Amino acid sequence: MFTTAVRTAMAVLALVAVLASSAAAQATSSPNGGNIALNASFDIPTAYLFRGLLQDDTGFIMWPAADAFVRFSQTTGPSLRVGTWNSLNTGVSGSDGPTGRLWYESDFYTTLAFPLTVDWAVGATYTAYTSPNGSFSTVKELAVNVGPNPNAISPNAVVLPYALVAFELDASPGMGQADGGREGGTYLELGAAVRWLGAPVVDVSFPIRVGLSLHDYYELAGVDHAFGFLSLGARAELPLVRTSNYGAWNVHGGVDFYSLGDTPEAFNGGDQTKVVASVGIGFTY
Numbered sequence: 001m002f003t004t005a006v007r008t009a010m011a012v013l014a015l016v017a018v019l020a021s022s023a024a025a026q027a028t029s030s031p032n033g034g035n036i037a038l039n040a041s042f043d044i045p046t047a048y049l050f051r052g053l054l055q056d057d058t059g060f061i062m063w064p065a066a067d068a069f070v071r072f073s074q075t076t077g078p079s080l081r082v083g084t085w086n087s088l089n090t091g092v093s094g095s096d097g098p099t100g101r102l103w104y105e106s107d108f109y110t111t112l113a114f115p116l117t118v119d120w121a122v123g124a125t126y127t128a129y130t131s132p133n134g135s136f137s138t139v140k141e142l143a144v145n146v147g148p149n150p151n152a153i154s155p156n157a158v159v160l161p162y163a164l165v166a167f168e169l170d171a172s173p174g175m176g177q178a179d180g181g182r183e184g185g186t187y188l189e190l191g192a193a194v195r196w197l198g199a200p201v202v203d204v205s206f207p208i209r210v211g212l213s214l215h216d217y218y219e220l221a222g223v224d225h226a227f228g229f230l231s232l233g234a235r236a237e238l239p240l241v242r243t244s245n246y247g248a249w250n251v252h253g254g255v256d257f258y259s260l261g262d263t264p265e266a267f268n269g270g271d272q273t274k275v276v277a278s279v280g281i282g283f284t285y
Helices: 002-023 262-267
Strands: 036-045 048-050 053-056 061-071 079-089 103-115 120-130 139-148 159-169 186-196 203-215 227-243 247-260 273-284
Antiparallel strands (some): 120 139, 159 186
């Protein structure tokens, strides 16, 4: 599995590099320049880990997503994002599993963000994680994050750090929790993306994330474990078409290496590490 994932990751990054020269001439004009943007994406990963907790690494996994982003001023006002994210699985959690149904997960989320300064913003996100094929109970979550202002990210910024705290709501033993534990959890994530500003045409970054339990988020046999995971990754995004009539299109890919704590390790069949590669296409108008 490790060798297969590495080979897939290399293929993803090679694909992006090969397409770079042909796309350079197309990425010349701007999409919708207004205060409302529509975004969509379709990604194919080699495995699905949610905050280090393995959901599936069998069969074919597809992630269609779409959202609407509204900014109420160019730089200094609040912004709103409403969207959906989905996981369609042909493996054991989907059509080849006990449910026999492809649609494993469907999430609804809405985020309201407020600028703290020109460069920084704080946001609150409500998410309902649901399973159309009944593989898990609905998880309701309220998250607060601090990070770069989405309205005014400097093109010269090299490091983009962030912090996120998430609270599971309306949980009961074994229900409404990512870990299926006894108590609703509180999750902390710290991370940053290091950007390679000198990369020609392709937008390259190297994200790092640490997932931690502040309270009962990574329960295992009734015991909470503070460390969830550490992930190191590489991302590449290549603009394909950028026109005012048809929006901006891109192809993107990446790879993440996970070092897992005790609870995610148990979800991962006892393996302490995991490599996940993905490739996809995105759209903004």
